[in-house]
Amino acid sequence: MAIRDRGKIKWNPASFMPEGFAMTREMYKDQMRQAKPILDEYQTEEFDLRIKYAMEYRHAVKISVWCDGFITDYTGGIQRVEPITHELRLEVNPGEYERIAFDDVTAVKVVD
Template identity: 65%
Template sequence: MAIRDRGKLKWQPASFMPLGFEMTRAMFKDQERQPKPLLDEYEREEFDQRISYAMESNSPVKLSIWDDGFTYEITGRIHYVDPITKQLRIEVKPGEFERIAFEDVVGVCVIG
């Protein structure tokens, strides 16, 4: 008597699993999102003073950046402050720059 196996047909209902795992990951990621911190006028002024001090003394800066519900940190030297586009240009590595909007900065710490 021969075994009658259905082959790939028996695994077809499990084809939704990668999509289910992806949806679960997205759900947990959405739960970890935080609202943007509200900064008052005095905190913004303090950030401006720290940024100008870091530019004058050529000191590295650690910036806390809020992006779409998550906060991450960037460390580097402030190369240029553009008041027209309201962006900071930070030299992360020699010759490598990142642009960051003023409104996304939620923390400034001068290192050194």
């Protein structure tokens, strides 16, 4: 007596699984999001002083940036501060630059 198997047809109901896994990953990612920290003028002034010091003495800085609910750290030398566009230009690797908006900066630390 041979077993009559339906082959690939029996797996068709499980075809939604990748989408379900993606939705679960997205749900957990949304739970990890943080609200944008509110900085007062003293903190922003302290950030400005640290940035000026790092530019003057050519020290590297570690900048924490809030982006879409997550905080990302960048480490490198400050190439340029653009006051018109309100952006920093940070050299993270030789020849590789990252543009960071002033409003998204949450912390600045000078690395010696």
